[in-house]
Amino acid sequence: MGTDTTRVAESISGEPRDEQASPAAHRRRRRLSLGYLLIAPAMLYLVVFMLIPLYRGVQLSFTDTRLVSPAAGSYVGFDNYQFLLGSARFWNSMTATIIYTGAVVVFSIILGTLTAVLINRPFRLRGGVRAILLFPYATPTVAAALVFVWIYNRSSGVMNETIGLAGLGPVGWLGDPRYGMFSVVFATVWKVFPFVMLVMLAALQSVPDELYEAARVDGADGLSTFRGIVLPHLMPTIRVVALLMTIWSIRRFEIIYLLTGGGPVERTNTLVINIYQQAFQQQRLGMAAAIGMLGVVLSLAVTVGFFVVERRAAAQEAQA
Amino acid sequence: MSTIRRKPGQIVVWVLLALVTLFAAFPIYWMFNTALSLTSELYATGQDLWPHLERLPRIPGSLAAVNALGLLRNSAFIATGTTILSLVMATGAAYALSRFKFHGKGFAGFFLFATQMLPQALLVVPLFALFVTLGLINNLSGLVLAQTAFSMPVATFIMKTAIDKIPYEIEESARVDGCPQLGQLSLIVVPLILPSMAAAAVVTFFDGWNEFLFANTFISSAEKWPASVGLAQFMGQYATPLSTVMATALVFTLPALIFFLIVQRRIISGITAGAVKG
Incomplete structure (x- = not known):
C-alpha cells in the first residue's frame, strides 16, 4: 500500500498564503516559462504512467478483453457495468469494501487519537515509546501480513493460545467466515494507526497552552478537558485523516490479498481484490477494469462528499 | 486537576x-x-x-539457504531507482508549485493529489498491456517506472511543504545579487530543504522496497523477485521452514524500521503541514 502520506489541504488549496502579498509576485510572473519547465517532467510522467493507463482502463471496461489476448477485445458498450450492477457477487464486494473501510477508519482514528493524547505529555522513555509505536507504520506490508498469518494460525498461532487461556477457541481467524473480516481489519489497524497518531500528535501540539490553562482554572478534569477543548480543536484534522484513511482503505490490496485472498467465502473480497481476481484468475480484463472504474467512482464520491462537509463545517466554525 | x-x-x-x-x-x-x-x-x-x-x-545460514541476499538486492534496485527518479522530478515540481504562478497550477496540484485515489490494482491491468508493448515485462526497471508514478507525487508534497516554509526573502536577495533562478533552487533552496529531501527519499525508497503488486504481476522469473514477492511465495508452501521465512522477513523489515526512525520528525512535519491547519 505504499506510503501513507499526502498533504491534502494545501495541495488542493494551491499556493501558500504569502504569495499574493509578495512584492516580487509580478516579477515572478515573467519567469513563468521556467515554472512550466520545472513541473513538466512530473506532469508528463504522470500522463504517461497514470493518465494514459487510466484512459486505457476506461476503454477496457467497455470491452470483453481477455488476458490471453489483450489486444483482441471487442466493444461491448455498457455490458460489463450492466452485468456488475445486477450481480450479487459485485454487491457483496461493494459491501465488503464499505465494511472494511468503515471499520478501519473508525478504529484507526480512535486508537491513533487515543495514543497521540497518551504520549502528548513529557514522560521518561517518551522517545523510546514513540519509536516503538512507529514500528507498524515502517514495517513492510508483506512482512506484516506474513507474521499475522502465523499469529492467526488455527492450531499453533499465538492468538488462539491467548484466547485458549480464557477457555475460548480455537478460532479459524482467517478461515471462518465469521472472523475473516475482523482479522483483516485488526491487522490493518495495527499497520495504519501510527499514521493517525503522528498526524494527531502534530495537531495536539498546536492546541494553545492557554486553553488548557483556562480549563484547569475552571476545574475541568482530564476527560472533560479532552471533550470540551482538545477534541473540537482536533476535529478539522480528524476530518482530513478520515478522508485519507477512507481513500487508502478503498484501494488497499496487499494485506487483504495476503491474509485471506478475499475469502473466507468472499467475506473480505473488496473491490480491489475483486479486480485482481477478475483480471489474473478469471482473465477477464474488461470486467476487471469496469470494477476498477466503479471503485474510482466510490473514491470520488467520498472525496466530493468530504469537501461538501468540510465547506459546511468551515462555514459553521467561522460563524461561531 | x-x-x-x-x-x-x-x-x-x-x-x-x-x-x-x-x-x-x-x-x-x-x-x-x-x-x-x-x-x-x-x-x-x-x-x-x-x-x-x-x-x-x-540465522545467516538460513538466510543464505533461501538466497535472501539476492531477493534484497532486487528490492534495493527497485527502491534506489524509484528514489532517484522520484526526487529528480519532485524537486522541480515542488519548487514550481511553491514559487511560481502559472496557468493550470491549481489543476497540477489536484492532479498530484488525485493520484492518491487510484488503486494500483486498477492500473496494473493497463500498465501490464503498456509494458508488454514496451518490453518491460519481467524487467526490474519496469517496476521502477510503475512505482515512481505512485511515489513521486508524495515526494512532491513533502518537498513543497518544506519550500513553502522558507522565507522568500532569502531567494529574493540572491536574485538581486544576480543569482539566476535555477541557481537559487540548487544553491539556496535545496540545501535548506535537505532534511525534508532526506525524508522524501526514505519514503520513496521504502515504497519501492515494499512494493508487491506490480512485482508480483510483472516479474515471472524467480531470480528477479524482490523480497516482497519472495516472501509471499514462501507463504503458501511448506518447503521453507517458518523460522527461515521469519528471519527473511526480519532482515527485510529492519532497514525500514531504522531509516523511518531516523527521519520520522521530517516525515511527520511533511505529512502534517498540509493536513493540519492548526
Whole structure:
C-alpha cells in the first residue's frame, strides 16, 4: 500500500498564503516559462504512467478483453457495468469494501487519537515509546501480513493460545467466515494507526497552552478537558485523516490479498481484490477494469462528499 | 486537576499506554521470536515466549539457504531507482508549485493529489498491456517506472511543504545579487530543504522496497523477485521452514524500521503541514 502520506489541504488549496502579498509576485510572473519547465517532467510522467493507463482502463471496461489476448477485445458498450450492477457477487464486494473501510477508519482514528493524547505529555522513555509505536507504520506490508498469518494460525498461532487461556477457541481467524473480516481489519489497524497518531500528535501540539490553562482554572478534569477543548480543536484534522484513511482503505490490496485472498467465502473480497481476481484468475480484463472504474467512482464520491462537509463545517466554525 | 483526582487517572493512562505499546511491538517481536524457534517447537511443543538468543548464529545460514541476499538486492534496485527518479522530478515540481504562478497550477496540484485515489490494482491491468508493448515485462526497471508514478507525487508534497516554509526573502536577495533562478533552487533552496529531501527519499525508497503488486504481476522469473514477492511465495508452501521465512522477513523489515526512525520528525512535519491547519 505504499506510503501513507499526502498533504491534502494545501495541495488542493494551491499556493501558500504569502504569495499574493509578495512584492516580487509580478516579477515572478515573467519567469513563468521556467515554472512550466520545472513541473513538466512530473506532469508528463504522470500522463504517461497514470493518465494514459487510466484512459486505457476506461476503454477496457467497455470491452470483453481477455488476458490471453489483450489486444483482441471487442466493444461491448455498457455490458460489463450492466452485468456488475445486477450481480450479487459485485454487491457483496461493494459491501465488503464499505465494511472494511468503515471499520478501519473508525478504529484507526480512535486508537491513533487515543495514543497521540497518551504520549502528548513529557514522560521518561517518551522517545523510546514513540519509536516503538512507529514500528507498524515502517514495517513492510508483506512482512506484516506474513507474521499475522502465523499469529492467526488455527492450531499453533499465538492468538488462539491467548484466547485458549480464557477457555475460548480455537478460532479459524482467517478461515471462518465469521472472523475473516475482523482479522483483516485488526491487522490493518495495527499497520495504519501510527499514521493517525503522528498526524494527531502534530495537531495536539498546536492546541494553545492557554486553553488548557483556562480549563484547569475552571476545574475541568482530564476527560472533560479532552471533550470540551482538545477534541473540537482536533476535529478539522480528524476530518482530513478520515478522508485519507477512507481513500487508502478503498484501494488497499496487499494485506487483504495476503491474509485471506478475499475469502473466507468472499467475506473480505473488496473491490480491489475483486479486480485482481477478475483480471489474473478469471482473465477477464474488461470486467476487471469496469470494477476498477466503479471503485474510482466510490473514491470520488467520498472525496466530493468530504469537501461538501468540510465547506459546511468551515462555514459553521467561522460563524461561531 | 487536583492531585487526588489525578492518581487513579494516571494509572489508567499508564495501563493504556503499556497496552498500545505492546500491541504495536508484539508482531515485530513475534517475527524475531519465530525466527529463533525450531520447527518442532512451532508446530508441536509450543513456541517459547522468550527468544532463544543462543540460536542467533544460525540465522545467516538460513538466510543464505533461501538466497535472501539476492531477493534484497532486487528490492534495493527497485527502491534506489524509484528514489532517484522520484526526487529528480519532485524537486522541480515542488519548487514550481511553491514559487511560481502559472496557468493550470491549481489543476497540477489536484492532479498530484488525485493520484492518491487510484488503486494500483486498477492500473496494473493497463500498465501490464503498456509494458508488454514496451518490453518491460519481467524487467526490474519496469517496476521502477510503475512505482515512481505512485511515489513521486508524495515526494512532491513533502518537498513543497518544506519550500513553502522558507522565507522568500532569502531567494529574493540572491536574485538581486544576480543569482539566476535555477541557481537559487540548487544553491539556496535545496540545501535548506535537505532534511525534508532526506525524508522524501526514505519514503520513496521504502515504497519501492515494499512494493508487491506490480512485482508480483510483472516479474515471472524467480531470480528477479524482490523480497516482497519472495516472501509471499514462501507463504503458501511448506518447503521453507517458518523460522527461515521469519528471519527473511526480519532482515527485510529492519532497514525500514531504522531509516523511518531516523527521519520520522521530517516525515511527520511533511505529512502534517498540509493536513493540519492548526
